[in-house]
Amino acid sequence: MTIRRRLLSAAALLPLSLLLGANASPSGSAPAVGSEDAGGVASSADAGGTAVALAGGDDAGPGAHAGGGGPLEAQGIPGEDGGSDSEAVAAAAVQGGADGGLATLVTVPGLVPPSPVPSRLTAPPITTLRTMSKSQDLLARAKLQGERLVVKEKNGEEKVLTVDPVLQAQLTKILRDYEVPYGAAVVLEPSTGRVLALAEHSAAQPELRGLPFRAVFPAASIFKIVTGSALLEAGVSPELEECFHGGKRRLTERHLEDSERDGACYSLALAMGKSANVIFAKLTQKHLTAQVLRNMAARFRFNRAIDFVVPTDVSLAAVPEEGFALANTGAGFGDVYLSPLHGALVASVAANDGLWVDPVLVEPEPRPGVLLPPEEPERVLTSEAAKALTDMLETTITHGTARGVFRERHFRVDDAVGKTGTLADRNPFRDYSWFVGFAPRDNPRVAVAALVVNDPKWRIRGTWLGREAIRLGLERVPAPVEVTAPASAAGKH
Numbered sequence: 253m254t255i256r257r258r259l260l261s262a263a264a265l266l267p268l269s270l271l272l273g274a275n276a277s278p279s280g281s282a283p284a285v286g287s288e289d290a291g292g293v294a295s296s297a298d299a300g301g302t303a304v305a306l307a308g309g310d311d312a313g314p315g316a317h318a319g320g321g322g323p324l325e326a327q328g329i330p331g332e333d334g335g336s337d338s339e340a341v342a343a344a345a346v347q348g349g350a351d352g353g354l355a356t357l358v359t360v361p362g363l364v365p366p367s368p369v370p371s372r373l374t375a376p377p378i379t380t381l382r383t384m385s386k387s388q389d390l391l392a393r394a395k396l397q398g399e400r401l402v403v404k405e406k407n408g409e410e411k412v413l414t415v416d417p418v419l420q421a422q423l424t425k426i427l428r429d430y431e432v433p434y435g436a437a438v439v440l441e442p443s444t445g446r447v448l449a450l451a452e453h454s455a456a457q458p459e460l461r462g463l464p465f466r467a468v469f470p471a472a473s474i475f476k477i478v479t480g481s482a483l484l485e486a487g488v489s490p491e492l493e494e495c496f497h498g499g500k501r502r503l504t505e506r507h508l509e510d511s512e513r514d515g516a517c518y519s520l521a522l523a524m525g526k527s528a529n530v531i532f533a534k535l536t537q538k539h540l541t542a543q544v545l546r547n548m549a550a551r552f553r554f555n556r557a558i559d560f561v562v563p564t565d566v567s568l569a570a571v572p573e574e575g576f577a578l579a580n581t582g583a584g585f586g587d588v589y590l591s592p593l594h595g596a597l598v599a600s601v602a603a604n605d606g607l608w609v610d611p612v613l614v615e616p617e618p619r620p621g622v623l624l625p626p627e628e629p630e631r632v633l634t635s636e637a638a639k640a641l642t643d644m645l646e647t648t649i650t651h652g653t654a655r656g657v658f659r660e661r662h663f664r665v666d667d668a669v670g671k672t673g674t675l676a677d678r679n680p681f682r683d684y685s686w687f688v689g690f691a692p693r694d695n696p697r698v699a700v701a702a703l704v705v706n707d708p709k710w711r712i713r714g715t716w717l718g719r720e721a722i723r724l725g726l727e728r729v730p731a732p733v734e735v736t737a738p739a740s741a742a743g744k745h
Contacts (some may be wrong), residue, residue, distance in 0.1 A: 478644070492519060602669070
């Protein structure tokens with residue numbers, strides 16, 4: 253049977269909701285269950301943690317996050333091929349065209365989720381967390397040899413890991429000392445993809461392993477990186493201003509209408525920094541279609557398998573077809589999930605001038621006399637769009653939701669860029685907080701993702717952990733030494 257016939261025969265088995273990629277929230281208002289937070293540390297006995305997580309606290313954006321309804325099934329770890337005939341048919345159906353969009357699939361895989369996307373409100377996928385198997389847990393099996401972590405397989409083969417043992421221990425200690433219910437911090441070298449740390453801890457489930465690879469955490473405002481990239485490529489300038497009114501505690505369709513009551517205006521760049529949900533919802537409604545947003549999400553590797561030595565969940569993203577639900581998704585309210593490893597890779601796209609670089613955990617074995625040509629990285633964004641995105645992400649540190657944390661005395665980190673994300677489940681209460689970013693802004697040496705899932709009383713959040721991941725990472729990856737000609741050589745030719 254030809255590939256085309258196999259694809260078409262599988263189409264009849266695919267649900268219409270998967271074809272459309274739509275887990276749409278009902279029209280109207282979305283409950284305010286989370287907000288961006290410019291703070292990072294609180295005492296576990298401080299009731300202020302509850303106020304920040306639930307009521308908004310130090311809210312730097314005019315809207316509050318909420319999710320939408322959808323199928324109840326949770327995803328599993330992807331297979332080796334990263335997809336299926338049904339996925340290909342779904343994407344082809346969405347693309348359309350004389351050949352059903354099959355030609356487009358070659359360049360734009362992952363247009364629709366490869367499995368049903370769970371609803372955060374009715375079936376949050378964090379409840380499906382299970383520990384990874386010992387055979388897959390390379391870090392747990394690694395032994396320190398000198399200054400490297402080495403895994404010895406049963407056949408005698410030795411795998412040298414890229415992980416920095418010191419950085420790994422530092423970040424793991426932070427997570428344990430602050431007794432986070434669930435937390436993970438990933439640090440990698442963006443230009444090479446070499447993973448330098450995969451720290452994790454769960455006080456709620458002490459036996460749990462594998463959090464950096466699980467895409468069961470709502471992406472929240474981290475998805476604004478995708479939306480912002482789509483807006484840039486749609487011709488929207490970072491300086492374009494959009495005005496708004498209200499929307500600080502809840503977002504409704506009325507907030508998306510231009511009105512004489514609009515009393516404040518943000519540029520797209522400032523809206524990224526302050527994580528202004530209303531602005532992103534309005535700009536999504538005015539400038540983007542579901543197809544454009546799906547394409548950009550696929551380019552950032554949502555709904556696609558990530559090539560990695562440790563099995564990693566596919567980060568699922570459901571993009572509704574139109575209307576208020578589509579605008580909500582563009583603002584970070586949708587049923588979109590992200591793994592910490594994927595979060596660091598999303599940040600790396602801007603760090604790498606718009607290129608995707610696959611993550612690496614095992615150092616390649618040297619092969620004397622054999623020179624393998626380097627693989628050509630896939631371009632996610634144009635160089636111009638990547639530079640503009642970096643400018644927008646910088647406002648998070650200079651004028652936005654992470655400004656206070658990155659300016660903290662004795663822990664200040666300059667020349668960093670990034671994005672925060674915060675969202676909360678109501679019953680039972682879970683506060684998800686993210687930071688993804690990189691530093692230095694020019695010639696980046698580290699890219700990070702930090703996630704903390706807290707109870708009502710909390711001690712640290714994702715932004716604080718992300719700053720520490722960058723700060724400690726930069727200490728372990730020093731700047732390259734500039735080679736200059738000696739002064740005695742001046743004037744000699």
